[in-house]
Amino acid sequence: MIKLNNIHKSYEMGNNSLHVLKGIDLEIEQGDFVSIMGSSGSGKSTLLNILGMLDNYDKGSYHLAGNLIQNMSEKKSAKLRNDMVGFVFQSFNLISFKNAMENVALPLYYKGIPRKKRNLIAMEYLEKMGLKEWANHMPNEMSGGQKQRVAIARALISNPKIILADEPTGALDSATSYEVMEILKDVNDSGITVIIVTHEHDIAALTNQIIRLKDGLIHEIIRNGELKEFKKNLIRGLEIA
């Protein structure tokens, strides 16, 4: 599904160049539930941006569902984003002057689906999220958990292959965080690949695979079996703290 080969990325900062990703090799299968962890500056957001085609990489290759993603025009990458990827953000990023239903329906606008039809589909997705009654509410009238559920509905409406979530629980309390993770788990169960960036160990522990980044390189990958070990270590770590 996702195949990264020796990905390099650096940012120009005036005269200095900041080398953020220093050769990432990574393969993610269809239907995986992956979390990317790492301290700030380790390049986890940059990696997510490249995965989501929001940013270009300098060196290496990135294959998404068999397509090489490289030097694409903005228009083509926008189309591919619309077809393949759904985004969920820490700060929800709903459009403040549109109500919940219109926010959810927006990706379908860029697919060229007529208003009536896309609003109908949006209602279906809101119903799945248990927010049918909130369809006509504006984002500022909703709680954080509700907003994130609207955002997830919006990410799902275009039938993406991958959901990319940048700190999806970063702005939520722990109870709501677990609710959101539960929803993402359900999404994953329906066959969609879910990749989240987080710095919270307990959130990462809910995924099937943890990729730890350190200084622009993959430090370790903890898979299903080893995850139990990771949890144990986590609990031990907490006890010490």
Added chain:
Amino acid sequence: MFDIDKWQEIFATIKKNKMRTFLTGFSVAWGIFMLMILLGSGNGLSNGVSSNFMNDAVNAMWIWTGETTIPYQGMKSGRAIQFHNEDQDLVKKVSGVGVSSGRYFMGNTRYSYKKESGEYTTITCQPELIQVENIAINEGRFINQIDLEQKRKVVVIGTDIKTALFKDTIAIGQYIDINKVPFKVIGICNEPGSTRNRNAYMPLTTAQMIFNGANKIHNLAVTINAQTLEESKTIEEQVRNVLGRKHKFDPKDEGAIGLYNKLENYIQTMRIFQAITIFIWIIGIGTLIAGIVGVSNIMLIVVKERTKEIGIRKAIGASPSSVISLILLESIMITTIAGYIGLVLGTGLMELINYFMVQSAGPAPSSDQGGGSIFLNPTVDINIAISATLLLIVAGAIAGYIPAKRAASIKPIVALRDE
């Protein structure tokens, strides 16, 4: 462009962002409104003064006699100058002089018809006078060449004289006594724009013969053909030279003959008006620039405010061009509608002022002593108005396009982090 869904999206955005829409629209409407008022007032002033000049031919020149003030060729100053018929021929030969009419002053003249009588001004003239001064014939005809040659005893009387002497009866063809000499009334005239029509016109030759004028003339009214102030001054100088040679006075002697050159006056006034027009345009362009800066500023803020929204739209699949066109179409629509409103209000106000001016001037022209208003028809050329509006719309579009393009080309992730 005519994607209904896109327009629905734009209308939805406008409806949800009323304040922003209002501010953008207001600055455009205000700019156009002020421009219309400014240009309209300028036009009104210009039209008003021009129309005041239209009473007499703008290229008229009057020449009259006086006394010398400078000793010349051994003759003392204080010598009276007297024109004769030959002088008119001399002046006519000066290049640049068009038609001319001589005049012999008669002092007070008593007009009487049956039991009615009164004293009025008699202007003795040649037929050409009607081309120099502003005389309108209401009935009958003006003095003609045959009257002049045959020294006919005919007179054209002003409407006030007609009313006073004839009341409602027909005057044309009747004989009236002027200083006890019977004259036949051949025409009734008035001076448009004037409230006093107490002048009567009779042939110069008749007056010279009957009232002891011999071949004397007191003044000359001529038209001159000059385009510039310099040309007009040259003609003036030549007239002075020619008459000075004939009557032996210093051409520089301002007292020997009097000279009023209306063209000179007109050209000078028009120069002032050109200056005023330029001044108004400078202010107008300033107003327009202020409007453009205002619109640009608001567009910059709007795009800045929408950076995050742009990021969101891009992340969920909007292409840069769709983002730019969304913002631009919205701004163009707002500026167009607002510009139109400003245009309608501005021209509407000027038309309203015009309407009331015509209304108040209409029923009571006599209250206004002789002169017209200096403010007339304060309206704006619709082409100028429309081009100014278009300029503002284009400026707003450009001002919106540059930041919109920048915002559309930044990485969505950066836009999304923009708080």
